[in-house]
Amino acid sequence: MAITEIIFWFLSALAVISAIMVVVSKSPVHSVLWLVTVFFAISGHYILLNAQFIAIVNIIVYAGAIMVLFLFVLMLMNLNKETEPQKNLWMKLTGVISGGCLLIILISLIRQATEIKGKIAITKTGDIGLIKVLGKELFSNYVVPFEISSVLFLSAMIGAVVIGKKD
Amino acid sequence: MPIQYYIVLALVLFCIGIIGVLIRRNAIIIFMCIELMLNAANLLLVAFSKMHNAAATATNSNVGIEGQLFVFFIMVVAAAEVSIGLAIIVMMFRNVHSIDVNFLNRLKN
Numbered sequence: 036m037a038i039t040e041i042i043f044w045f046l047s048a049l050a051v052i053s054a055i056m057v058v059v060s061k062s063p064v065h066s067v068l069w070l071v072t073v074f075f076a077i078s079g080h081y082i083l084l085n086a087q088f089i090a091i092v093n094i095i096v097y098a099g100a101i102m103v104l105f106l107f108v109l110m111l112m113n114l115n116k117e118t119e120p121q122k123n124l125w126m127k128l129t130g131v132i133s134g135g136c137l138l139i140i141l142i143s144l145i146r147q148a149t150e151i152k153g154k155i156a157i158t159k160t161g162d163i164g165l166i167k168v169l170g171k172e173l174f175s176n177y178v179v180p181f182e183i184s185s186v187l188f189l190s191a192m193i194g195a196v197v198i199g200k201k202d
Numbered sequence: 203m204p205i206q207y208y209i210v211l212a213l214v215l216f217c218i219g220i221i222g223v224l225i226r227r228n229a230i231i232i233f234m235c236i237e238l239m240l241n242a243a244n245l246l247l248v249a250f251s252k253m254h255n256a257a258a259t260a261t262n263s264n265v266g267i268e269g270q271l272f273v274f275f276i277m278v279v280a281a282a283e284v285s286i287g288l289a290i291i292v293m294m295f296r297n298v299h300s301i302d303v304n305f306l307n308r309l310k311n
Contacts, residue, residue, distance in 0.1 A: 051211070195285045201296075
């Protein structure tokens with residue numbers, strides 16, 4: 036088994052197990068830390084696909100900024116696990132069964148699809164994920180959406196301040 | 203790696219996110235599961251971008267770069283969404299002193 040496959044299976048198992056732990060862990064702080072693990076595993080997948088810019092941005096934006104924001108809010112609220120509301124067992128079982136049915140249906144669809152049969156996502160090579168190539172594309176063909184996204188950030192910042200303000 | 207492996211991995215992560223949204227009542231956990239679903243979609247976009255790049259001819263090597271740019275824009279929108287959503291959750295916690303989503307039915311009548 037090649038080293039690429041070993042890394043792929045390791046990162047996949049890490050991502051799936053950590054994602055399950057996000058859902059089932061009792062303490063919300065533990066959920067946040069498991070979600071950080073998921074994001075690092077997905078960043079490892081990006082590096083394996085040679086999408087270096089996306090991998091770095093994923094670590095900085097998701098694992099760095101967004102998860103710290105979640106942790107701040109959780110620690111401000113000071114939730115303890117005794118007061119954590121739980122759905123009853125039947126509701127949980129219904130949720131798991133319906134999600135599992137969706138997963139089974141989608142996987143059976145993917146198994147039957149003929150367009151993707153034998154297609155390969157190339158790993159370790161290819162330069163479309165490098166910062167230079169992506170930056171040139173971003174600032175030539177996609178410069179208008181890029182600037183509009185800065186306006187989106189400005190409106191999100193103003194909205195967060197207005198919503199979070201007392202009264 | 204074959205593209206089916208990436209599709210199945212992204213589907214498993216997405217369905218775990220859906221199950222989390224369905225079975226938890228804590229609003230912050232539900233929000234984190236939505237982030238998990240967004241990341242599954244991102245992983246699938248990057249894998250498809252590399253797949254199209256592999257299938258293209260060698261003369262035009264930038265085929266498939268749109269997938270990675272869309273991942274970048276999805277991250278931008280997700281960051282804005284998280285800031286607004288957490289502000290709403292903080293406001294809700296200040297008003298009702300709980301982040302149980304079952305208390306969110308106050309607009310009903």
